[in-house]
Structures are given as structure tokens and as C-alpha cells.
Amino acid sequence: MRRRPVRLVLAGAGHAHLSVLQKASLLRAAGVEPVLAAPGLFSYSGMATGVLSGALEPQRMRVDVAALAARAGVTHFAAEVTGADRSNRRLHLSDGRMLAYDALSLNIGSRTLDPHGLADLDAVWPVKPLARLLDLRDRVQAHLRMQGQSPGVVVAGGGPTGFEVAAALAGLIERSGARPFVHLICRSTPTWAPPRALERTLEKLRRRGAEILMGEVVARGPGHCRLADGRTLSCDALVLATGLEGPQEIRDLGLPVSQEGRLEIAPTLQSIADPTIFGAGDCAVIREAP
Structure with missing residues (x-):
């Protein structure tokens, strides 16, 4: 049988x-x-x-x-x-x-870790699901067309994904002829790659207009985001690369x-x-x- x-x-x-x-x-x-x-x-x-x-x-x-x-x-x-x-x-x-x-x-x-409940707020893009990154691309390109300059982009997360997304957004802005205005926020000194490789990566990002800061994004408001130590950053788009669960x-x-x-x-x-x-x-x- x-x-x-x-x-x-x-x-x-x-x-x-x-x-x-x-x-x-x-x-x-x-x-x-x-x-x-x-x-x-x-x-x-x-x-x-x-x-x-x-x-x-x-x-x-x-x-x-x-x-x-x-x-x-x-x-x-x-x-x-x-x-x-x-x-x-x-x-x-x-x-x-x-x-x-x-x-x-x-x-x-x-899914993206979201310890501060930011993912559902306006102009916030978790890196997962990936399809939402297309919306982010459209939003940045629309800002460039209307304003003629880079939006204020904040990438929260100092792991490989945060670095990769920051570099990709810098490239998107550069392709429109503007100088990128990107902040990459790291909770601690990155250790995911050998020190020399990280130094070279950080230097390349800085040359392209990205600023790397130590801190943690804890809040989002119209046109800005706030770090745990009270600092505020100009922010038109916030990307959460804060880890996965x-x-x-x-x-x-x-x-x-x-x-x-x-x-x-x-x-x-x-x-x-x-x-x-x-x-x-x-x-x-x-x-x-x-």
C-alpha cells in the first residue's frame, strides 16, 4: 500500500x-x-x-x-x-x-527591535520589513526635488546594517547632486569589524557628509529626534537599524x-x-x- x-x-x-x-x-x-x-x-x-x-x-x-x-x-x-x-x-x-x-x-x-516605540511614528523607517526602504527612497528623492538639498537623515544603530544604510542614503543624495546630511548614531564604539577596517569606513562616511555620534535615539518629534542625553538633532527621516528580534x-x-x-x-x-x-x-x- x-x-x-x-x-x-x-x-x-x-x-x-x-x-x-x-x-x-x-x-x-x-x-x-x-x-x-x-x-x-x-x-x-x-x-x-x-x-x-x-x-x-x-x-x-x-x-x-x-x-x-x-x-x-x-x-x-x-x-x-x-x-x-x-x-x-x-x-x-x-x-x-x-x-x-x-x-x-x-x-x-x-523584525526591527524598537525599545522606545518609535517605529509607528511619522517619518520613521525600521530596516525590516525591507519593502519599506522603497518608501524611504521615495521620501528622500521627493525632499531633494522640492528643497534642492539633503534632508536631515538620522540612522539609529551602529552595527553593520546601520553603516550600510547610512552609506546607501549618502549615495542616494549624492546621485541628486547634493551633499549628504546624515547622522549615524552608535550606542557604543563599534567592534563588529577589525579596528583598521572600521577606521577606514568611518573616515569615508565622514568625507561624504555623514557625522558619527555616540548615543541612543529615544524620541521623535516634528523635524527632530532626541538622544538619551538630551541632545536634539535635525531629522526629516529616522531609520531604525537597532537590531533584530x-x-x-x-x-x-x-x-x-x-x-x-x-x-x-x-x-x-x-x-x-x-x-x-x-x-x-x-x-x-x-x-x-x-
């Missing part, structure tokens, strides 16, 4: 699942039927700052997930997974449907998560508490090797 295929639901179309789609025929040959639940378009992080800088057109960061799924012969539900009934192995989708699974793989990314959907599973809300997984990528659930990318962390 032929066994029913194992239904593997791929929740999200992150990098890992895009690769899995390419291997769908191998999965089917092994008795596993992959099903994808994800929006029809995916914003690829490797191109995001190239698009933000104006060097690349917006379509260069968009992956047609629906077309990839169709090419791989994978059933595609153009919706997000919003919840899971693990006892009955059923998923809640954003379009109201329910989807049964035998195994679930989560590749749903992360797991999305709420991960916390709602009732499974062990890290301090940052990422699904804790074993080296096999399976949840340490439920072997039918897998995690990959920013939404998960291997407990033994964070």
Missing part, C-alpha cells in the same frame, strides 16, 4: 525556502510534498541597499515567489502564516484559511525561544521541543551555537 506523502508546509519565502523550492522534485521523490505559504513577492536583502542608494532599480530586489513556486510545481498559498494549532497540526493563514501540515518549516525573517508569530507557538524571540533549534534545524517544526534564517537560532 502506497503511503501518503508527508506534507511539508514552507512558511515564508526567505533565502532558505527559495533554495528548497529548487529542490522540490528531490523532496517529492523522497515522499515529501512541499507546500508554500508566503506572499507572491519577496524582497531580497542582498539588493536592498543597492536599491536604496539609487544604484539599482526597485525590481532588482523583488523575487517573484509565485513564479518560482509554479516552475517548481509547488502548491502556493499567497498568504502569511499568522498562527498555529500544534496539537492538531493546522495553520492559520492571513486570508482566513486553515492549512494542515505534517511538518512545518519557518523562514519568516525578523524574532517575529511575534514565533513567540506565539509556545515553543522555547531565545531572549531575542527566535525559535531555538537543534543542529538539525528542528525545534528543541517539537521535531515536526523547523526554523531557518533570522527567525531561528541554534541553541548550542547562537
Whole structure:
């Protein structure tokens, strides 16, 4: 008697699942039927700052997930997974449907840490979701057209992403013939790269009109933002590159998560508490090797 295929639901179309789609025929040959639940378009992080800088057109960061799924012969539900009934192995989708699974793989990314509740304020752009960076690009370009000079841009976060976004925005402003007016705010002295590399990066940013300050952005008001020490900066656009945490959907599973809300997984990528659930990318962390 032929066994029913194992239904593997791929929740999200992150990098890992895009690769899995390419291997769908191998999965089917092994008795596993992959099903994808994800929006029809995916914003690829490797191109995001190239698009933000104006060097690349917006379509260069968009992956047609629906077309990839169709090419791989994978059933595609153009919706997000919003919840899971693990006892009955059923998923809640954003379009109201329910989807049964035998195994679930989560590749749903992360969200920007927002300790001061700034993300929903006007003219504030968290670096995740990536699609919002297109709105930021449009806002900066509109300011340049109307004012003929750089907007006041503040990038909160001194990690690699903060530096990359600051450089990309400087490039966008330079392409319009203006000198950038960008502040990069670091909570502490950056240590994510060798000292000499950081010195060269900082010097290049300064030459292009970026000012690097030590501090933490804690408040946002019309035309300005405020640092924890009371200083205020002129600010037409605030970008939050303040770190990442797991999305709420991960916390709602009732499974062990890290301090940052990422699904804790074993080296096999399976949840340490439920072997039918897998995690990959920013939404998960291997407990033994964070």
C-alpha cells in the first residue's frame, strides 16, 4: 500500500525556502510534498541597499515567489502564516484559511527591535520589513526635488546594517547632486569589524557628509529626534537599524525561544521541543551555537 506523502508546509519565502523550492522534485521523490505559504513577492536583502542608494532599480530586489513556486510545481498559498494549532497540526493563514501540515518549516525573517516605540511614528523607517526602504527612497528623492538639498537623515544603530544604510542614503543624495546630511548614531564604539577596517569606513562616511555620534535615539518629534542625553538633532527621516528580534508569530507557538524571540533549534534545524517544526534564517537560532 502506497503511503501518503508527508506534507511539508514552507512558511515564508526567505533565502532558505527559495533554495528548497529548487529542490522540490528531490523532496517529492523522497515522499515529501512541499507546500508554500508566503506572499507572491519577496524582497531580497542582498539588493536592498543597492536599491536604496539609487544604484539599482526597485525590481532588482523583488523575487517573484509565485513564479518560482509554479516552475517548481509547488502548491502556493499567497498568504502569511499568522498562527498555529500544534496539537492538531493546522495553520492559520492571513486570508482566513486553515492549512494542515505534517511538518512545518519557518523562514519568516525578523523584525526591527524598537525599545522606545518609535517605529509607528511619522517619518520613521525600521530596516525590516525591507519593502519599506522603497518608501524611504521615495521620501528622500521627493525632499531633494522640492528643497534642492539633503534632508536631515538620522540612522539609529551602529552595527553593520546601520553603516550600510547610512552609506546607501549618502549615495542616494549624492546621485541628486547634493551633499549628504546624515547622522549615524552608535550606542557604543563599534567592534563588529577589525579596528583598521572600521577606521577606514568611518573616515569615508565622514568625507561624504555623514557625522558619527555616540548615543541612543529615544524620541521623535516634528523635524527632530532626541538622544538619551538630551541632545536634539535635525531629522526629516529616522531609520531604525537597532537590531533584530524574532517575529511575534514565533513567540506565539509556545515553543522555547531565545531572549531575542527566535525559535531555538537543534543542529538539525528542528525545534528543541517539537521535531515536526523547523526554523531557518533570522527567525531561528541554534541553541548550542547562537
